[in-house]
Amino acid sequence: MNFDFSDEQKQLRDEARKFLAEKCPPKAVRVVLDGKEPYDRELWKGLADMGFLGVAIPEEFGGAGAGHLELCVIAEEMGRALAPVPFSSTVYLAAEAILLAGSDAQKQKWLPLIASGDAIGTLALFEGKGNPSPEGIKLSATGGSLNGVKKPVPDGAIADFAIVAARTGSTGRDSDVSLFLVDMKAGDVEARTLTSVDPSRGQAELAFRNCKAEPLGAAGEGWSTLSQLLDRAAVLIAFEQVGGADRALEMGRDYALDRIAFGRPIGSFQAVKHMLADMYVAATLARSNCYYGAWALSTNASELPEAAAAARISATQAFQHCAKNNIQVHGGMGFTWEFDCHLYYRRANATALSLGSLSYWEDALIDRMRKKNAA
Amino acid sequence: MGPRVRGDDNRILGTTQMNFDDTPQEAAFRAEAKAWITANAPRQYEEELRKSSLGRTQLKGANILEVAKAWQKKKADAGWACLHWPKEYGGRGATPIERVIWQQEEGPFGRLSGMFIIGHGMCGPTMMAFAGEDQKRKYLPPLASGEKIWCQLFSEPAGGSDVAGLRTRAERTGDDWIINGQKVWTSGAHYSDYGILLTRTDPNVPKHEGLTMFFLDMKSPGVEIKPIKQANGQSDFNEVYFTDVKIPDSQRLGEVNDGWNVSLTTLMNERMSIGAGVATGFPELFEFCSNLMLEDGPAIDDRNVRSRLASWAVKASGLKYTSMRAISALSKGERPGPENSIGKLVAGSMIQDVAAYAMDLQGGAGVLSGPEDAEAAGKFQAMLLRAPGTRVEGGTDEIMRNIIAERVLGLPGDIRVDKDVPFNKIPTKGRG
Numbered sequence: 001m002n003f004d005f006s007d008e009q010k011q012l013r014d015e016a017r018k019f020l021a022e023k024c025p026p027k028a029v030r031v032v033l034d035g036k037e038p039y040d041r042e043l044w045k046g047l048a049d050m051g052f053l054g055v056a057i058p059e060e061f062g063g064a065g066a067g068h069l070e071l072c073v074i075a076e077e078m079g080r081a082l083a084p085v086p087f088s089s090t091v092y093l094a095a096e097a098i099l100l101a102g103s104d105a106q107k108q109k110w111l112p113l114i115a116s117g118d119a120i121g122t123l124a125l126f127e128g129k130g131n132p133s134p135e136g137i138k139l140s141a142t143g144g145s146l147n148g149v150k151k152p153v154p155d156g157a158i159a160d161f162a163i164v165a166a167r168t169g170s171t172g173r174d175s176d177v178s179l180f181l182v183d184m185k186a187g188d189v190e191a192r193t194l195t196s197v198d199p200s201r202g203q204a205e206l207a208f209r210n211c212k213a214e215p216l217g218a219a220g221e222g223w224s225t226l227s228q229l230l231d232r233a234a235v236l237i238a239f240e241q242v243g244g245a246d247r248a249l250e251m252g253r254d255y256a257l258d259r260i261a262f263g264r265p266i267g268s269f270q271a272v273k274h275m276l277a278d279m280y281v282a283a284t285l286a287r288s289n290c291y292y293g294a295w296a297l298s299t300n301a302s303e304l305p306e307a308a309a310a311a312r313i314s315a316t317q318a319f320q321h322c323a324k325n326n327i328q329v330h331g332g333m334g335f336t337w338e339f340d341c342h343l344y345y346r347r348a349n350a351t352a353l354s355l356g357s358l359s360y361w362e363d364a365l366i367d368r369m370r371k372k373n374a375a
Numbered sequence: 376m377g378p379r380v381r382g383d384d385n386r387i388l389g390t391t392q393m394n395f396d397d398t399p400q401e402a403a404f405r406a407e408a409k410a411w412i413t414a415n416a417p418r419q420y421e422e423e424l425r426k427s428s429l430g431r432t433q434l435k436g437a438n439i440l441e442v443a444k445a446w447q448k449k450k451a452d453a454g455w456a457c458l459h460w461p462k463e464y465g466g467r468g469a470t471p472i473e474r475v476i477w478q479q480e481e482g483p484f485g486r487l488s489g490m491f492i493i494g495h496g497m498c499g500p501t502m503m504a505f506a507g508e509d510q511k512r513k514y515l516p517p518l519a520s521g522e523k524i525w526c527q528l529f530s531e532p533a534g535g536s537d538v539a540g541l542r543t544r545a546e547r548t549g550d551d552w553i554i555n556g557q558k559v560w561t562s563g564a565h566y567s568d569y570g571i572l573l574t575r576t577d578p579n580v581p582k583h584e585g586l587t588m589f590f591l592d593m594k595s596p597g598v599e600i601k602p603i604k605q606a607n608g609q610s611d612f613n614e615v616y617f618t619d620v621k622i623p624d625s626q627r628l629g630e631v632n633d634g635w636n637v638s639l640t641t642l643m644n645e646r647m648s649i650g651a652g653v654a655t656g657f658p659e660l661f662e663f664c665s666n667l668m669l670e671d672g673p674a675i676d677d678r679n680v681r682s683r684l685a686s687w688a689v690k691a692s693g694l695k696y697t698s699m700r701a702i703s704a705l706s707k708g709e710r711p712g713p714e715n716s717i718g719k720l721v722a723g724s725m726i727q728d729v730a731a732y733a734m735d736l737q738g739g740a741g742v743l744s745g746p747e748d749a750e751a752a753g754k755f756q757a758m759l760l761r762a763p764g765t766r767v768e769g770g771t772d773e774i775m776r777n778i779i780a781e782r783v784l785g786l787p788g789d790i791r792v793d794k795d796v797p798f799n800k801i802p803t804k805g806r807g
Contacts, residue, residue, distance in 0.1 A: 001395045003696070003703035069393065253784050268787040270773070273780035280779055281721060284714045285693030292696045295393040314689040362685030363678070369688065370675065373665065 032084035054115025062112030079240025086155035094121025101217030141166035156204030177222035198350035238315035286318035309365035323348035447521025465519030494525030545574035586634030607760035656729035727762035
């Protein structure tokens, strides 16, 4: 058996880590956090040059034609560095949606632009509060034009195109949902930037008014595609979360070694050591669940829905746990704007909601485990 | 700059897939093991063993000690005992991954090995590292074959987590040592033939520097064994008293006063067992919730129940895949990383929480523990009452967290106020 990444994949991870350490230090994250830029354009270009944006896009569409295991190791590094770029929306959501359901023409048009860093994409799914569900999709599509409002849309204000989930029927079934592709420059879409708990990543409201859109995939297949898309993205984002959790743990560990109180490093107090040990436990459980998710994703296994939910839950919990306790280990300094702890805390709690809440995925996991047991 | 995700030979990186398949060698080994087990295992007990996943394994109408010894002997005669041990000491000289494959194939019959775990996992490796060659050839094969059972005599009333604080004295007279003192929490002492024993040989030096290790015949005059009645009412452990017990110097393991280093070998082996899988109680809880009817439908359809179940599900799967990562490393001939140290820590408190939650779901009737009246034959009540021991035995949760913090994360060791103090000058009482 081989339940690990290959040496080449680990090499790729090292390369990504080195690249991001240089091009994406915390001060680069802060430029976006402080609202000076909507995203780090230079980093985005660099990621394209490294081939990271198209790593899982087939060569015929301008990508590197590697696989999803390669994308997983890059995702981990993106999460670790808190990269302030529209990577998850463009690569895990938009590109994957086109790969799953796009026509050949759509693939020919958009995938090379994604790989080269010339197009930012996103998925417009949520319409206010609530978790992903066919019933929650109210935005209407009639005669190829969209009417309705989506929010929050990750990176919605900087996107060049959006995959939009719309209602095309009223039978009360999943087949009421269809997907559309909107060229943001051509269609009538009004974007409004929204404030979020993690300003290092953009959120927007997109208002569609008689907006021209082309179908993505067959009519009525939208929910089925979305379900697969969310599972696939859940694994990839879980790797970002594990990367973030690991870094938060490292920051806490390093501070505990350096900070002296009561005449000794605070890392010599059991209360602190045990907190860090529990962070390690959470990060390790999450990593192992993620590896299983990576296996399922990369082999298109029938176990993917269950594996994705487990990876998502475990990684969400681990990143939240490590990020909040990293602040606790830092004490008062951890609660300053100056220290980077809050960047991880913000990202952990924003990412925890990016594909639906923890309870949504918990529900999904138990559903899927039941189905497997019944089968 | 073009895409950089190609290897130097311009091969696209992406051809190496994760997989759970055996190598041809592993597959051949698995087939051989499976065939032998199918032909030889005591199948009449399979169902009962399969059900007894938690707590003490028992068999109705049979003495489990005899069944276990017979199975172990059969395995030994065919070369399937202590797979990772050298052949000359009763093992098979198998690779670590072959040992894991054997465990997977042995399945429920592996639960018959419970009483041999300490001997095979701790005493045997200690003997292998420190006993003389003739002793190894004499004592190890019957240990491997289950004809002789061994126990480990470390913990004492005054030395649990702080095992180096033990007080059992060994004093030299001529070629012998005279032992006086008391051990506690000794698993299987009442059916053991031999034991490894950690003693204090010099109380005038700091505690780690005055210990010496021996092995002894548990039938020696002056050894008295008393079962401990545990908090859950069962008796799995013993107190062992030593009154002027004589051990020849030839049964000393390691140098005089170097017993601490010898014991580290033993304890290191305790934590090396991989692939056996730790009980979390999750499969039992999931099954229970799938079948339990609440006022408004099956428990598993309840939102709160689902949320709790999901959190435990990902802990259970996280442990499973952590173990798979270790097995994968073994399969490639690598040493597994430190991540395996989390198993007992996670599973111990989880099983306790799982049990309490299953009882909560039973409402007022959850208080009942008798197999006839209790839900699920009282398994969760039994689990709840046994769980506190799981969090203490083989290293408390706190010791496990210290190990992770110090050895994995590189945090400083605890400040030891007794480090440079002669053992007999260390205070023995907290208050007054």
